[in-house]
Amino acid sequence: MNEQQQMIAEMADDLFADLSARKTSDSSWEAIESVGLPSLMVDADRGGFGGNWCDAVIVFRLAGYRALALPVVEATIAAALADGAFDGRGTIAPAAEGTLAGDRFDGTITGAAWAEGAAYVVAPAPGGGSMILDMAQASIGGAANIAGEPRANLAFQGATARRLPADIFALGALARAAQIAGALDASLAMSVAYVNERKQFGRPLAKFQAVQQSLATFACEAAAANCAALGAAQAQGRGDGDYAIAAAKLRANRAVGVGTALAHQVHGAIGFTHEYPLHPLTRRLWAWRSEFGGDSHWSGVLGDRICARGADQFWADLTAVTD
Amino acid sequence: MQTFVPESITWPDTAPALRAQVRALVAAHVDRGDPRRLANSWAVPDPRFSRALGAAGLIGMTWPQSYGGHERSPLERYVVLEELLAAGAPVGAHWIADRQTGALLIRYGTEEARERWVPGMARGEIYACIGLSEPNAGSDLASVRATARHDGDDWILDGQKVWTTNAHHAHVMIALMRTEEGSERNAGLSQFLVPMDAPGVSIRPIIDLTGGHDFNEVFFDGVRLPANALVGVEGDGWRQVTAELSLERSGPERYLSSTALLIELIRRAGAHPDTAVRALIGRLAAETWTLRLMSASIAVKIARGEDPALEATMVKDLGNSFEQAIPELVQAAVEVDPAGPEPLGLVLGHLLQLSPSFSLRGGTREILKGIIARGLGLR
């Protein structure tokens, strides 16, 4: 991390830790806005931080680490894409169905995060690319993911939409990979602390080799998710994130299975209670594994791409994305 | 908690040129007739290829020019290594000398030993083997019992090493010996440079389960060596050995051993694979992509002068598990005879048999996880 990233990370982590410890309210979002976090990737000449994807991934990871129940990730991406065209908080969604004729959209957007109170939404456009719409035109059908994070379906009729070249589905996947990395690190930290404290058979669980080996496995998975998320952010920053984002979301998704299973296993029954703070992390991990593309989606995308190029291009293509 | 701090890797500007250079060398020198030789290729010795690499300046890349090295950056070296392994090049003859022995001699060796051995290593002509394991010292390496004792100005070596890869091709061994009589565990150990043709050194092949001859037993029977055979400081052997571990454990050879099989799988899949094979290829590619960043992150940290021992251990554990899982996953996904004659089958059959060794050599999975657990504060 460079100096500026260190600064952003400290600021965001303090704020997220503080906000997560309290019950969220309207004033919580104001606290996020007041430090300007959602304009992290907005150009400096528009009053933003002018940050890049690596900066953003640091913040997104911390939002995951703190299981932050606020749409800072979605608002930051939306603001970067809106480029000053809207005021207020924006959000993003992974899917849309319907028709986009000229600048008129008829159809539904599904899975929009924290749609209630959002001023605008960025979603995939039918036929490719993305589109951005004013939320005043939407009728909102509320729902939530399995972690209780708001996810809504939005119906539009003859709504005005502006096309964007960005691939919001991929950008959402990159963000979820970073959140997964953070939430895995947090569940690992909680697990390590727990097994050092809890005693059975007259000694801390941490002293049992089976427990040690489980958590070592977990640590490797968390490490892989972290490296994948940062690597994808770097690739996106270089202007070619397609391959890396597919690989990163897929790798992060795979870490979810191992990580959540081991976190719960070493916690025993206490980790299965509503009161204990493990489930805000693990339930989010299970939800995020599906959002913006599950394993079958991204392995298909990557597999197709590689097979289309052929065996002898496999390694050359893999290295070309970083050279 | 963040146990692995990923690096924003800046690949060298010279990387594309180095890749092109390696690919041309491989195209000119490597016989692709038997696809099995492309798998786990850092265990496949080919002195002719090693000499060609040496002549091209691609061995000892980071060593000082005064010892025949080329003073390139660690990441430039990394690029060359990953290209060689991904291409299945037979780099087994010089691999150990290039990875650790040359650097060890430059760091701890006497001036005489450096001048005697290192330039030949850089030329791809002098090869090395690692004498750590003994019949009663495997994971518990501190149980080493082979001895070296003073006799006037000389040293006399007695005892046995085992599982010594390439002892039969190597010119020198770096051996970990007990130098203090009655010392226990990791105290009283020292490293020695043993010429394999020294009187009293004998080698007995051990045939592995595939029928191959890679590793050996090595016996020392009153082997007399001059004072300067000691590498580094007497009694400091344990510290010197463990200091090499980050480099040994995190290189691209720790995750690329089964890449030849992935490449054959892609070839067999063609442009329109079925869903299961396509998904498997995507998954293995994602894992390869991630491990590459992790492994290169370690190279960056080492280049900065850090010793990322914990992170390097994670790379080896994840990497070995990955390269070990590939054969089984491929066998489950495609109907192919692992006895051949299809290339995919041949490589599969070969790796099914070899892959159990991936999580043994260089420190077993359980030992690695123990090290990681200590890093997590569990022991």
Ligand SMILES: Cc1cc2nc3c(=O)[nH]c(=O)nc-3n(C[C@H](O)[C@H](O)[C@H](O)COP(=O)(O)OP(=O)(O)OC[C@H]3O[C@@H](n4cnc5c(N)ncnc54)[C@H](O)[C@@H]3O)c2cc1C
């Ligand atoms: C292909 C190959 C090449 C090799 N090349 C070399 C070489 O060139 N030079 C060299 O010196 N050595 C070499 N080795 C040896 C290698 O380093 C050892 O095999 C390894 O350190 C394990 O030792 P061991 O085989 O004696 O197994 P053991 O130590 O007997 O272990 C057997 C099993 O018990 C487990 N175990 C042991 N202790 C513990 C513990 N405390 N807790 C939990 N589980 C434990 C191990 O993880 C393993 O699964 C090579 C090995 C292989 C397979």
